[in-house]
Amino acid sequence: MSTLQFIDLALPRKIAIRQGSAIVSYFVNPIAEAQWLKYFDGIVSTAKREGNKVENHWDATAAGIELVGESLKGGANAGSTPLAHQLAIANVLTSAYVPEAAESAFQEPMMAEAVRLWCVWGAGDGDLMRRFKNLVHFFEAPTAEQYQRYRRDDSRAQIVGGSRKGMTIYRGAQRTLATLYDELIASVAGYALNGVALVGREQIARHMDTYHKVAAIAALFSAGTPAIEEDEEE
Amino acid sequence: MTIDVTRDAEGLRQAVGQLLERGFVESRVSRSLDDADEGSGERMFGSLPPLTLSPGYYKRAEFLLWLEEQKKVGVATTDWTLSEADGLVAVAQARREFERNHPPCGVCGALQDSPFAVSCCKCGTKFVRRGE
Numbered sequence: 534m535s536t537l538q539f540i541d542l543a544l545p546r547k548i549a550i551r552q553g554s555a556i557v558s559y560f561v562n563p564i565a566e567a568q569w570l571k572y573f574d575g576i577v578s579t580a581k582r583e584g585n586k587v588e589n590h591w592d593a594t595a596a597g598i599e600l601v602g603e604s605l606k607g608g609a610n611a612g613s614t615p616l617a618h619q620l621a622i623a624n625v626l627t628s629a630y631v632p633e634a635a636e637s638a639f640q641e642p643m644m645a646e647a648v649r650l651w652c653v654w655g656a657g658d659g660d661l662m663r664r665f666k667n668l669v670h671f672f673e674a675p676t677a678e679q680y681q682r683y684r685r686d687d688s689r690a691q692i693v694g695g696s697r698k699g700m701t702i703y704r705g706a707q708r709t710l711a712t713l714y715d716e717l718i719a720s721v722a723g724y725a726l727n728g729v730a731l732v733g734r735e736q737i738a739r740h741m742d743t744y745h746k747v748a749a750i751a752a753l754f755s756a757g758t759p760a761i762e763e764d765e766e767e
Numbered sequence: 768m769t770i771d772v773t774r775d776a777e778g779l780r781q782a783v784g785q786l787l788e789r790g791f792v793e794s795r796v797s798r799s800l801d802d803a804d805e806g807s808g809e810r811m812f813g814s815l816p817p818l819t820l821s822p823g824y825y826k827r828a829e830f831l832l833w834l835e836e837q838k839k840v841g842v843a844t845t846d847w848t849l850s851e852a853d854g855l856v857a858v859a860q861a862r863r864e865f866e867r868n869h870p871p872c873g874v875c876g877a878l879q880d881s882p883f884a885v886s887c888c889k890c891g892t893k894f895v896r897r898g899e
Contacts, residue, residue, distance in 0.1 A: 580822035587822050677842050681834070685851065688830040690823030692770040696778050699770070701823030 539725035540665060542740045546655035549662055550621050556660045559614070559622055561604045566711065569743035572600045573707035580701040597623030625662065628653040629748040632666070646672040646719075648749045668723035670749040679713055683754050707747045710754075714738070714746035717753070772823045773850040776857045782824035783832065783861035788816045791869060791878060831858045 545560040575596025580589045601619045604626070614622075629652035650668040657663060675683075687706040692699040715738035724731040726740055772778065792815055818825060831854040834847075838855070847855070869878040877889035886893045 582818070582821060585817065589822075677837060678846065681837075684830045684833065685848070688773075688827040690772045690826065692772060692775075692821045692823055693768075695768075696770060696775065696820055696824070699821045701772075701821045703823065703826075 538667065539723060539728075539730070540652075540654045540668065541725045541728060542731065542742060543727045546625075547657075548622050548625050549656040549660040550618050552618075557618065558656065558660065559605060559618070561601075561622065561626065563740075564600070564604055564626070564742065564744075566743045568600060568603055569747075570708055570711065572596045572744075573705060573747070575599060576705060578703040578705060580703070582698070593623075593627070594620070597627065600626065625653050625655075627744055629668075629742075629745050631748065631752040646674055646717075646753060648672070648752045650745060650749055652745070665723060668745070669721065670718060670745075671720045671722075672717045672750070672753055673719050675713070675717055675753065679716065680754065682709055683713060710747045710750050711743050713754075714741070714750040717750065718746075772827045773854070775824075776853050778820060778824050779828055779831065779854055780857040780861045782818075782820050782828035783858050784864055785816060785818050785820070786825060786828055786832065787861060787865040788868075789818065791865075792816055827854070828858075831855060835859075 542563060545562050548559045548561060549556050550559070572593070573596075576591070576593045577595075578589075578591050580587055582588075598616070598619050601614070601622045604622075605614060629650045631648060632651045648670045649666075650670065651664060651666050652668065653662050653664050655662070683706055686704075686709040689704045689706075691702045691704070693702060694700055715734075718734055718737050718741070721731055721737055721741070724737075724741065726736070731737055731740060770778070796815070831851070834851060835855060835858050868882060869880070870882055871878055872887040872890060872892060872894075874892045875887060875890040877887060879888055884894060
């Protein structure tokens with residue numbers, strides 16, 4: 534089995550960026566939970582009513598650049614990373630997402646509390662970034678109290694500029710989601726620590742990348758997508 | 768001035784009221800849609816009561832309505848924050864106001880379009896007012 538079939542959370546991530554015909558590689562050390570929480574706090578998520586429509590705005594650029602700057606500190610490229618590369622690295626670090634059902638090759642019936650993630654993690658020896666599609670997080674069923682905690686924090690917001698025409702600034706529930714992940718995670722697939730599969734709640738909670746934690750458990754708490762058959766156009 | 772949505776009870780009461788009113792009209796529109804052509808269907812949805820507050824109020828209001836439902840069926844934790852308790856009071860006020868504006872028919876239970884309806888919109892029962 535190739536080592537690339539697991540994400541090894543103990544190793545630095547090699548992120549290869551194409552620049553013309555050359556490839557520039559950066560090494561990012563595992564990102565601590567505190568750094569991720571600072572990143573989440575820096576995301577700007579707003580909504581404003583314009584007539585009958587709501588304009589949503591989401592921007593993590595500044596938070597991503599700050600995260601990359603801290604992650605590369607002390608490395609060979611520290612201080613000399615072009616902005617375009619910083620943005621590219623931030624995109625890779627935050628690339629975990631839940632694939633659409635049609636995209637996923639997950640054919641067998643999923644357990645209700647299993648979430649599959651796809652992500653671009655790092656490059657192998659060939660300097661090519663690889664998309665991992667075999668990452669699965671298995672959760673215990675959340676309690677009503679845990680769901681309430683999530684919705685309580687997800688619905689926190691501040692309004693600037695008046696209750697009607699003002700802008701809503703969402704405060705985000707990522708901190709709560711990271712905590713709930715640690716409480717609910719049962720097992721994972723596709724992750725390793727120093728070449729050994731990651732097992733046990735305590736080990737997973739301690740070593741799992743916090744962005745992956747939040748991406749996975751956010752899907753657990755989100756409403757599912759009903760399978761809809763559209764009427765054919767006449 | 769910055770408003771913390773979770774502490775703005777009056778804003779939340781209005782948001783819940785608007786969601787209840789919209790839900791009521793939506794259910795009426797959905798029932799009528801089966802008989803409607805595309806144009807009139809769009810007009811019907813266009814006539815939904817407007818949501819006039821900043822979007823954050825409605826997200827919190829939906830959470831409070833969920834909390835109210837949980838409480839009603841007895842599965843919610845009683846470990847509420849003060850802002851949730853205040854929010855549930857706002858939901859109760861909004862619901863009372865909604866029920867005053869849409870009293871149920873004494874025969875079939877259908878909610879009426881207005882408290883001044885002379886007969887039930889569903890079963891046709893004539894309403895008798897006090898003093899008539």
